[in-house]
Amino acid sequence: DDAVKIGLILPMTGGQASTGKQIDNAIKLYMQQKGDTVAGKKIEIILKDDAAVPDNTKRLAQELIVNDKVNFIAGFGVTPAALAAAPLATQAKIPEVVMAAGTSIITERSPYIVRTSFTLAQSSTIIGDWAVKNGIKKVATLTSDYAPGNDALTFFKQHFTAGGGEIVEEVKVPLANPDFAPFLQRMKDSKPDAMFVFVPAGQGGNFMKQYAERGLDKSGIRVIGPGDVMDDDLLNNMGDAALGAVTAHLYSAAHPSAMNKDFVAAYKNAFGNRPGFMAVSGYDGIHLIYEALKKTNGATDGDKLIEAMKGMKWESPRGPISIDPETRDIVQNIYIRKVEKVDGELYNVEFATFEAVKDSGKTKK
Amino acid sequence: MTALFDVSTHAMASARWRASEVAFWALALACAFLFPSRYLIMTDIVRLGLFALSLDLILGYAGIVSLGHAAFFGIGAYSAGLLALHGIINEPVIALVAAGLVAALLGFLTSFLVIRGVDLTRLMVTLGIALLLEALAERFSNITGGTDGLQGIEMQPILGLFTFDMFGKTGFFYSLIVMFILFLLARRVVHSPFGLSLRAIRNNPLRAAAIGVPVNRRLIAVYTLAAFYAGIAGALFTQTTALASLDVFSFERSADLMLVLVIGGTGYLYGGLIGAVVFKMLQELFQSITPQYWLFWIGLVLVVIVLVGRARIHRWVLFVPNLIIRQFAGRKAAVAVPESDAS
Amino acid sequence: MPDLLSIQGLRAGYGEAVVLPDMSLALAEGQVLALLGRNGTGKTTLINSIVGIVRRLSGSVALAGRDITAMRPDQRARAGIGWVPQERNIFRSLTVEENMTAVAQPGPWTVERVYEMFPRLQERRRNFGNQLSGGEQQMLAIGRALTLNPKVLLLDEPTEGLAPIIVEELLKAIGPITRSGGICSIIVEQNAQKILGLADRVVILERGTIVHDAASSALKADPSVLERHLGVSGAKAH
Amino acid sequence: MASILTNLFDGVAYGMLLFVLACGLAVTLGLMNFVNLAHGAFAMAGGYICAVLVNNSGWPFFGGLPLAFVGSAVIGVALERTLYRHLYSRSHLDQVLFSIGLVFMSVAAVDYIMGSSRVFIKLPAALEGQIDLFGVGIGRYRLMIVVICGLLTLALQLILVKTRFGSRLRAAVDDPRAAIGLGINVPQVFAFTFAFGCGLAGLGGALSAEILGLDPYFPLKFMIYFLIVVTVGGSSSITGPFLASLLLGIADVAGKYYVPKLGPFVIYTVMIVILLWRPNGLFGRTAAR
Amino acid sequence: MTIALETRGLEKSFGALRVTRDLSLKVMQGARHALIGPNGAGKTTVINQLTGVLTPNSGRILLEGTDITGLSVHKRVLRGLSRTFQINQLYPDLTPLETIGLAVSERMGRGGDWWRRMGTRSDVNAEIAEILSRFHLLDVMTELTSTLPYGKQRLLEIAVAIAAKPRVLLLDEPAAGVPESERHDILAAVAALPRDVTVLLIEHDMDLVFSFADRISVLVNGGLLTEGAPDEVARDPQVRAVYLGEAADA
């Protein structure tokens, strides 16, 4: 048969819905731009909503594999969901393309997992190093209390303290947290030079608004962290309080490349708002699938596809990226950015680049 | 002596198997063979049905509302997961019972908090207990795996004979059999004097106590039993999916459960099972039509169900089956119809 | 003098069942009417039809010459229908006093005047409705209807659960209340004996139809009517 | 010391916000005995109305707030007249099913119309930042919340306890048939009350966007909080939920500040303990329903 | 003669309101005892304390000589103290058959049986049949209680109390709401109880009280005003002043 089926499992409802929407949009955009046939095969996407609940993910993946006979499973908004599907990828020998979930361990759970998003180790280690070098001595941390948050915290701490920095306060906030006031007050009272923040993308806006309300912006406590808190999606609504926040991340909508300008314009045109890093991950994920199929000449054997993906390099809207042939995880530039006003809108403007960063969180063999 | 005869026949009438019930189970079994490609969703339905049956025991019979039934589901799920993960009990059936007992123990302990108070209080206390357990499971991530859940569970074959397969066939038949056995037990229980006393308590606790029913003791007993059932459902969940993550305790799980049971109707045991079928099928249908906005259509169906009236819908749905059954089994054998609701 | 309350060809019931097939009844100002009849003959249904909470199939109800058939029950109440329900229906989460003030209409009957009539209620004025004894609830139901300052007072078995001495006082009071207030009253009663002395007129219902309508003095003279329609002896019970 | 007071203030503000959000539910659930789990949907509606007016149509924030109230109240009364009123006499389980259905519909509809990203309402500069009062940091926005909510609470308490409307409402709830037969226009009382509750929710939704975040899942995310407030407060008055909101707000803020590791435990434990101690809530009447 | 039921210095207050005041009451074995008094005198409250629905502030309650003050409601029933309610307390969704069946099962201590189906014990069935026929409920035994006419419900209310085979039976206004023509059904059922069953009756219908009781206690303001044989009480001027009024001429 001539069709290649991709089972796309994303949180389209529930608290993580905006992640799912961005990825879904980006894939639609890509297929619109590049056509839906590759190597003579028609690409067919079957979108399923798992609401970020792992047992849904697992059942949907299993049904996609068994009934729909998909050739890829892709998507996965949160770590537990990606992990839940891992044994199925192994058993069925088909590629699992992770387009969002960000903890390090994921790619180790199956030889068929490839990731096009990022790991929190990538951005957190970089910002840790950067902080030490830029005269930040005392940091208070505020991270969401779940696996990615803990990853971010651990890796930041490792690099920051190794360089001589001091953690003066460490607060983990519950994932479903309505009000940041008491935590921010704690931050303020510990009088750090900067606060390291990781909250999942959607909560960044509220966080920053309350950060400003408490006058932390005026008291000279800077916000640093991985880029999730400054997701382009919401950045423009955060208000001037966000100005000056320094984060390390894989993507900024302000990335100064022609490709990115086109991507941002096309995305805005199609969906009415800016793409965030999730959209890019989805865009690259589908690109990876297309390229792998081209390489195998349309063959859908899972092992061949994975082989084809390993070591693949290409230019993404975020910059040059590649798939590490050993870990199947993404290798990408991490940029240090600062929030600035460009044409009256807030953007993460990149000012330093760390090239070809691998995930440092993999268990050392 | 005809009075005595009448009394004993009528007294036993409610417990007699109806033709429609036999048909129901025959249909369930037939599904197993008719849709071999849908074992997974059918397992999901069976498990949810068992879970809803558990809620029916306390809500439909004893009138205890709960928004935190996932507490027992979750404890069952994690118990089964930990037993398998650490190889403590490798045989799934024994592990299943063990997990159920752990949940029952929790049910017994928390029942003392729950039997106090009015409906709303019970709703919130049960909810609070489930949320606390969720928070605990998150906190003790070294045992539970935190947000990632238990990873790497591998199930041994059932009774050493039947391995869990990728298509979910073993899992489905295993779940169906467990559910049927537990259903038989529940059926026995609700038609016993004990079951009758529960309905009496639900109807009027004041009067129940005034004829000598030890109200609290009965409520504790049935709450513990229901916790056992929910624990088994949770353990089945872990065993058939090889997963256990924090959302087993979630509010959404308890709330969905309530919807399932209410759709199907309370107080006649089949409500949970029918509700599970209807709810899952609707969800599946709408999700495949619109993965983004299916919630809207589910919501619309719920609203319509209520506005039209559940009783009326039951009557419409059962109109044809009842017609057929009457042809074969005479006038009185219509499909059981739920009692009016608690509260 | 025009009739204060007049019911014409009223047909009413519940769902399919017609309880009152064709009822016509008129009361003049100052009149006290006793409504008798066995269990389930439709006394309460008649009262509740006047209140407006029973399904009307046809016929009309007029109050002081004004047709109130099309009015909602609450409009009827404000137009002058005062109701003591058979089941008392005290508002349980309102205090005794609030039970009255919530529905009160301006007029001679004030909460204070009710307290004079039932001192017991004054003692319990801050109790909630569900903390009253059975008899206190009955007193409150009567007091509540009075504070509506109705033109027509409908009392559905008002003596139920009251101590004999209170029953006696209540029944004694109803005549003067009716006559001095320029209103009319209908009292439903199980015990014909209690009521004969007080009512001007007695109506006996049987299966929703009036089978006897006469001045009470006539009934006193001929107790066999009671025997025939109510199955109780008109003679003293003991 | 200063931070204790700041925390106390934050807790009070958070509690007041919870109260305005939940007090409509306290009325529908507590007084009208109707389990309206869709309460949060009206709050969300108010939030989005205000956001659209302020962000897209350039209304001032203080002009958007009253319209959030009015808009939600209008939606509320429309739904009450067409749908809700058929359900007053139905079982609680029916009401749960129905109102959850409405929540689902509203979530998906808002997601469709407004998108799933969070929305913020542009604030006037006067509401940004903190005032320093003898070393105690007072957030201007939170101060506004305290003032608005405090006034509302007073007004509400007066209406319910001191006016005849309050007792008529309770009478209508206790026994609608008797109430209507005794001259209370029950449908009108219910519709008015319902609309008022929805309006308050809408106002709360608009006020809370800044602090709690506004997105299509708002009604589901905060349903539990509303229920906690109403249950802990007890259903017989407005003072109950008010004190419960304050207690929970302060306990939550203090808990998170002083024992951040126990974050979510505090609020649930407080709830369970209070309900065990007083099964009908702080101000529940023991004998009533 | 032995004392079936006794209170010693019973006290109960609702807030500031003393509803039962130092009440010491003795009901003899086999007596037909009536408790009368003005509205709000505290009669129902006394019954509620006797049965354990309310806990007295102080004082003792003795059933056949043993102290039952601290016992829970259902344990008192199992010891032979049963009651009817002023307002029917029935199970709307259960049938009379089930209602009586449960009462009989509980009395035999078999109410907790969870493995045995209803209707499988012939001794239970026989007793159910006997009670249902005694109260003319056989023809409606499979109908839901909520659909029964009021009179039948009232009979069922009394039947349930009697199904518990009480040695002491408390009746709170059993004839309330029942028309004169049907009262004798209820009276007859109560009169047909074995002589050794003690009955304590609360009733405002003086015809009924005087035709039934062999002893009357008068409760006023929570305390005992007087006690004696029916004709003594009927003649008592105090009783006439606070309760009976002029009409009483028994």
Ligand SMILES: Nc1ncnc2c1ncn2[C@@H]1O[C@H](COP(=O)(O)OP(=O)(O)OP(=O)(O)O)[C@@H](O)[C@H]1O
């Ligand atoms: N809500 C109802 N629905 C259906 N039928 C009813 C309803 N209320 C009363 N009925 C029926 O209507 C008839 C008349 O009842 P109604 O209550 O008017 O009688 P009544 O004379 O007041 O009796 P009672 O002396 O018992 O108060 C009875 O047959 C009764 O069963």
Ligand SMILES: Nc1ncnc2c1ncn2[C@@H]1O[C@H](COP(=O)(O)OP(=O)(O)OP(=O)(O)O)[C@@H](O)[C@H]1O
């Ligand atoms: N829960 C309560 N809180 C406060 N007061 C109460 C409560 N329950 C009853 N009362 C009061 O206690 C008094 C005694 O009530 P009780 O019901 O015992 O009277 P009763 O003698 O049975 O009267 P009746 O003959 O009218 O039924 C009444 O005045 C009543 O208002």
Ligand SMILES: CC(C)C[C@H](N)C(=O)O
């Ligand atoms: C940073 C986030 C995109 C990470 C994702 N929520 C996860 O669970 O891995």
Ligand SMILES: [Mg+2]
């Ligand atoms: Mg009547």
Ligand SMILES: [Mg+2]
């Ligand atoms: Mg009484």
